Amino acid sequence: MSNIIKTTDLLQFAAGRRMQVGAFVNDKGDSFKSCIFTDATGNRCFVSFSSKLGELTPAQIAAQKHDLQVASMDSGTFILCKKGSNAWEDVAL
Numbered sequence: 001m002s003n004i005i006k007t008t009d010l011l012q013f014a015a016g017r018r019m020q021v022g023a024f025v026n027d028k029g030d031s032f033k034s035c036i037f038t039d040a041t042g043n044r045c046f047v048s049f050s051s052k053l054g055e056l057t058p059a060q061i062a063a064q065k066h067d068l069q070v071a072s073m074d075s076g077t078f079i080l081c082k083k084g085s086n087a088w089e090d091v092a093l
Contacts, residue, residue, distance in 0.1 A: 002075040050081035
């Protein structure tokens with residue numbers, strides 16, 4: 001299970017990058033959407049939608065841009081989620 005190591009405001013994360021939403025198919029044949037951030041040199045960063053947030057359209061992302069953040073996970077992945085989301089809680093084992 002991955003843990004959040006950092007969260008960044010969506011507008012800060014997107015600064016200097018072009019943001020797009022793309023449709024993809026995984027190796028099981030399931031289709032899904034993901035955010036793609038491309039910088040000036042063509043480097044791409046893929047950001048998944050959180051399961052609680054669900055897939056959003058570009059218009060929905062633009063309308064909610066001040067309420068969204070990107071969570072950097074210790075697995076090296078990135079997830080788009082609501083700010084202040086309590087989706088992840090530490091478990092004391």
